[in-house]
Each structure stands twice: as structure tokens, then as C-alpha cells.
Amino acid sequence: MAKLPDFEALAIFAKVVELRSFAATAADLGLSTATVSKAVSRLEERLGARLFNRTSRRIALTDAGRTLALRASQLLVDGELAESEALAQSATPRGLVRLAVPMTFGTKTLAPLLPEFLATYPELSIDLSLSDATVDLIGEGFDAAIRIATLPDSSLLARRLCDMPRHVVASPAYFEKHGRPTHPMHLADHACLGYTYLSTPGVWHFSNAAGETASVRPAGPLRANNGEAVLPALLAGLGIADLPEFICGEALASGELEAVLTDWSQSASGVYLVTPPGGPRPARVEVLLDYLAKRLGRKV
Known part of the structure; x- marks a missing residue:
């Protein structure tokens, strides 16, 4: 040789x-x-x-x-x-950034921020992958991801942007017909609309300020792998769902949905920017992360 x-x-x-x-x-x-x-x-x-x-x-x-x-x-x-x-x-920030983002959060919250960013950095481009599934950043070649969850310990680097409240919600018509649960265990008697990618989709865990805890196994007519997909069924009065604020916030504000069990909370979750471990990040990735941290930290 x-x-x-x-x-x-x-x-x-x-x-x-x-x-x-x-x-x-x-x-x-x-x-x-x-x-x-x-x-x-x-x-x-x-x-x-x-x-x-x-x-x-x-x-x-x-x-x-x-x-x-x-x-x-x-x-x-x-x-x-x-x-x-x-x-x-x-x-110099230039090149392609591959970013993975949950579907509804990506379309409703993140995508409207991108035109300003791309206009500021004309030599950058973004490959935006929208999916509620947890992607393998390293194995699938992503530069970064946004995750809305209680993050488990891992080798990934995570920057917390803000809290993401969750609400147990249903339409006024549903509550009028079926009554309002006042304790998490009452949910066992209600139609619950499920979200596949919760950290424990088969069990909803609750706690309150007094230190009490409760767990319930939701059952109902619909389960989806995208939280926004349950909104039509919620608005039609078909059940109760546990949803993050970025999905149900507008309907709560308009009165189309109402929240119950407000003195109980589920596991604290937040909005995180997650990147693979390693040495210094390229400028193309760093400027996007800084931009999203500033904008989402204020907006969400």
C-alpha cells in the first residue's frame, strides 16, 4: 500500500x-x-x-x-x-439544517417563524420533518429536534425553552350531558380520547398540591397519533381529552372547550431544543437554535 x-x-x-x-x-x-x-x-x-x-x-x-x-x-x-x-x-451560517418537530406544533407555532429566519440568513436552508414520533437524531441524520415532553435522561443535549401546560378538556355539550369529573378517578366513567405518543399513553397520571396522586386508564372511541386529530371529536362532544396548550389553547379561549380537574396536574412537560452530543455545533445550526430559543421562549 x-x-x-x-x-x-x-x-x-x-x-x-x-x-x-x-x-x-x-x-x-x-x-x-x-x-x-x-x-x-x-x-x-x-x-x-x-x-x-x-x-x-x-x-x-x-x-x-x-x-x-x-x-x-x-x-x-x-x-x-x-x-x-x-x-x-x-x-458563516450557510448550508442545510435538518430539523425534526412535532406535527401540530410545527405547523401552528414553528413554521410561521421560519420566513423571518430564512430572510435573515439567505445562505441557509431548512429541511423540516414533521412527525409526532420521536426520531433518532443521530441515526437519521438530524441536526436538531424540538420535543414537547418530560425528557428522559439521555446522551442528547437539551435546552429547555419553556413550560408546556396540559389540560383535561371537553366541550360544554359533553359536560352538560355527562357531568364534570371532579377527581381523576372519575375519568374511568367517561369517554376519553387518547393520544398515542404520550409518554404513558395507556395511563394518565395526576398529582395535586396536597401531594395526592392518581392514575387512570383512559378508554373511549378514538385514539390518534396526532393530538390535533382528536379536536373534531372533542368539539362534537364525543369525549374528554388530555391535550397540550398549543393544541387546545385557542378552543379554550373561545369557549368551545372547557377544562376540568384544574387543581390537578400531570407530569411537568416542557418545550425543548434537542441536539446530538459532540463538539462545537456548526454556525448554521447554532444560529437557528438561538433564533428559536428567543422566539419560542417568548411565544409559546
Whole structure:
């Protein structure tokens, strides 16, 4: 198998040619003089030719050294240029950001924020994936995700934006016909509309300020993997649902839905920006996360 060129030794050699001194090269590169000398010796051994004639006072290129110097100097210039361009690329927000967001939150809350962001950063583009399922950020190649949940411990990095209240709601017509539950255990006697992607979809857990807890297994005519999909059934008076505020908030404000069990709460959930672990994030990701943190922290 062919060996790669000794780029480090070539770069050090080019710097010695430029500065005409092993000591000056060592100082310029932050190396010891011995390290510079060994790199040049390594290159000479590899090429089978002496590159410098050295005396105690000066160095001079040999014929082989002069032949190599132009190429090595160009390699050094190209390497410095490539590194500068890479650093500029990482510092300037440009490129594609893949972002995973829950369906309804994405369409109602996040999507209206994106035109301003894209106008501010015209060299950026966003691949927005909308799904209430929890995606594998690393395995599926996402740069970030928004999650609305009580997050379990994981290796992912999470930035909490705000709380996300949940409400147990139904239409006034439903309550008029079936009565209002005043304790979570009363929900066992009601038609409950379920949401598949709750952390425990088969059990609703409640607690109150007095430290009491209660758990109920909801049952009813409809269960969906998107919270907004149960709204028509709720408004039609078919049952009770447990929904986050971003889904049911407008209907609560208009009086189309009413909340019960307001002195009870479920597991505290929040809106999080989640990113894979690792080193510094690219500028294209960092500016989007900062923008969403500022806007969603105020808006939600």
C-alpha cells in the first residue's frame, strides 16, 4: 500500500525555506528546534537526498532542496488556504439544517417563524420533518429536534425553552350531558380520547398540591397519533381529552372547550431544543437554535 506524503514534514521544510532558519521556524510554529530538525531529517531520509547544506552559521538549499522547495511552498500555501476556507465555512451560517418537530406544533407555532429566519440568513436552508414520533437524531441524520415532553435522561443535549401546560378538556355539550369529573378517578366513567405518543399513553397520571396522586386508564372511541386529530371529536362532544396548550389553547379561549380537574396536574412537560452530543455545533445550526430559543421562549 502506498504511503501518504509526509505533509507535516513538507510544511515544516517549506517554512524553513521561507525563514532561512531552523530556530526561526521553530519559534514561528511553536515547536522546538529539535522537532523542526527531525522533520527535515525525516523528509531527507524518505527522499534519499540531502535538502540543506548546513553550517554553524547558515543553511543553503541543495539542488534537491531547490527542486522540492517550490512544490512544498505551494503545498503550504494551499493547506493554509484550505484551512482558512474551512474555518470561514464553519463560522458563516450557510448550508442545510435538518430539523425534526412535532406535527401540530410545527405547523401552528414553528413554521410561521421560519420566513423571518430564512430572510435573515439567505445562505441557509431548512429541511423540516414533521412527525409526532420521536426520531433518532443521530441515526437519521438530524441536526436538531424540538420535543414537547418530560425528557428522559439521555446522551442528547437539551435546552429547555419553556413550560408546556396540559389540560383535561371537553366541550360544554359533553359536560352538560355527562357531568364534570371532579377527581381523576372519575375519568374511568367517561369517554376519553387518547393520544398515542404520550409518554404513558395507556395511563394518565395526576398529582395535586396536597401531594395526592392518581392514575387512570383512559378508554373511549378514538385514539390518534396526532393530538390535533382528536379536536373534531372533542368539539362534537364525543369525549374528554388530555391535550397540550398549543393544541387546545385557542378552543379554550373561545369557549368551545372547557377544562376540568384544574387543581390537578400531570407530569411537568416542557418545550425543548434537542441536539446530538459532540463538539462545537456548526454556525448554521447554532444560529437557528438561538433564533428559536428567543422566539419560542417568548411565544409559546
